[in-house]
Amino acid sequence: QNNNDDDYDIRRASSRRPPPLSPARIEYDELLRQSRDLLDKFSSHDNATTSTTTTTLQLMDFDRVMTRLSRFHSTVDGANGSTEGTDMSASTAYGGYPDTSLKAEASDLCTTLLRALEDNYDRNHAAVRTGGGDDTDNTSMHHHHHRARRLVPNAASYNLALHALARSDKGGDVASEAVGVLTRMLDRCRRYRDAVNDDVRGDGDEVGRTTSSAMPPPPPSEPTIITYNSVLHAIARSGADDAGHLAEGAYAEMERWREECATHNGDREECSDDERRRRRRGHRYRGVLPNARTLACVIDAGAADSDAAGGKRSFAAERAQAVLDSAVEGRRAYVASR
Numbered sequence: 076q077n078n079n080d081d082d083y084d085i086r087r088a089s090s091r092r093p094p095p096l097s098p099a100r101i102e103y104d105e106l107l108r109q110s111r112d113l114l115d116k117f118s119s120h121d122n123a124t125t126s127t128t129t130t131t132l133q134l135m136d137f138d139r140v141m142t143r144l145s146r147f148h149s150t151v152d153g154a155n156g157s158t159e160g161t162d163m164s165a166s167t168a169y170g171g172y173p174d175t176s177l178k179a180e181a182s183d184l185c186t187t188l189l190r191a192l193e194d195n196y197d198r199n200h201a202a203v204r205t206g207g208g209d210d211t212d213n214t215s216m217h218h219h220h221h222r223a224r225r226l227v228p229n230a231a232s233y234n235l236a237l238h239a240l241a242r243s244d245k246g247g248d249v250a251s252e253a254v255g256v257l258t259r260m261l262d263r264c265r266r267y268r269d270a271v272n273d274d275v276r277g278d279g280d281e282v283g284r285t286t287s288s289a290m291p292p293p294p295p296s297e298p299t300i301i302t303y304n305s306v307l308h309a310i311a312r313s314g315a316d317d318a319g320h321l322a323e324g325a326y327a328e329m330e331r332w333r334e335e336c337a338t339h340n341g342d343r344e345e346c347s348d349d350e351r352r353r354r355r356r357g358h359r360y361r362g363v364l365p366n367a368r369t370l371a372c373v374i375d376a377g378a379a380d381s382d383a384a385g386g387k388r389s390f391a392a393e394r395a396q397a398v399l400d401s402a403v404e405g406r407r408a409y410v411a412s413r
Contacts, residue, residue: 099151099174103181106147109140110184117191132226137188141235144185148178148242175244182236182243186252189236192228193259196295199227200267230296233260237305241312250321253309257302257325261332263295264360268339294358300366303329307372322376326369330401333362370399 096104116132151174237256240249298306303325310322336342340359 097174099147099177102143102150103147103177106140106144106181107184110144110188113137113140113188114191117195134192134226134229134232137192138231138235141185141188141232141239144181144188145235145239145242147181147239148244151175151178179243179245182239182245185236185239186256189228189232189256192226192232193263196227196263225293227293228296230299230302233296234299234301234305237302237309241305241309245313247313247315247318249313250310250315250318253306253313254321254325257298257306257328260295260298260302261328264297264332265335267294267358268360294360297360298329298332298363300363300369303363303365304368304372307369307376311372311376319373319377322373326365326373329363329365329369332360333364336360336362374399 113132113136233256237253240253240256243249245252306325307322310318310325315321336359340361
């Protein structure tokens with residue numbers, strides 16, 4: 076009898092052990108640790124008085140973690156797919172952890188890292204515009220600020236965050252978040268163009284110089300065709316009620332930015348030669364033309380919009396045709412101008 080009681084106690088104790096962590100949870104926890112480490116180094120830089128931490132940070136450190144976060148959805152989807160047709164899902168196999176929710180958390184982490192890079196750019200850009208940040212006799216501090224100023228997001232940083240967002244399965248909010256990422260990116264480009272470039276073109280200083288003795292941060296990256304397509308893809312996958320209209324708005328912003336660049340660079344025929352030469356001093360943004368995937372994503376978002384509206388077709392077929400006609404028109408105009 077005592078032996079049976081002992082066996083029962085062992086089984087009961089075993090049932091109280093924490094369930095094993097799933098591979099997705101283990102990978103996410105590691106990515107969380109790496110992300111926090113990067114953010115801690117940024118935080119210590121903000122409060123530092125000596126050159127110790129951020130000088131060891133490079134953009135590739137962020138790229139490495141953000142790339143894994145952008146692909147994390149495949150770990151979760153692969154685990155769920157491997158249990159299809161069985162009586163056990165990937166989450167219940169590992170104690171019921173909701174691994175699918177980790178995709179949203181991974182996307183949020185990726186966005187947090189992007190925002191840290193954006194904040195670093197904004198902080199250093201503001202210091203340059205006010206003439207602060209580098210007026211110091213401390214050579215190591217000068218080097219420290221110089222290295223920190225170069226730690227800014229590039230187009231790939233935005234593309235990785237957008238890819239993670241598109242695959243996050245967070246629902247309709249994904250659409251507005253994707254548009255917000257694009258808006259922030261373009262806003263920084265416009266501020267740089269209007270502030271730094273206008274200084275260069277107005278007073279004849281060297282390219283990249285401002286009224287401060289300090290060098291400005293590098294020009295913020297403009298959206299690439301991958302960026303725009305990633306935004307549109309995220310909108311199309313979001314299931315938002317107004318996905319079609321948001322996609323059309325993002326597409327219109329793509330066209331608007333390209334037109335702004337052409338005007339600002341003096342690429343218009345009505346611009347005089349002297350004015351064109353003046354406008355082409357400093358950094359020039361170009362904008363991009365849509366490709367077949369761009370149009371497919373816009374139309375796909377329109378179809379998703381109709382489905383989300385219960386078949387009410389809030390984004391009518393006529394709008395999809397108008398987008399297609401606009402793209403054909405723009406392409407013809409581009410070819411004719413070459």
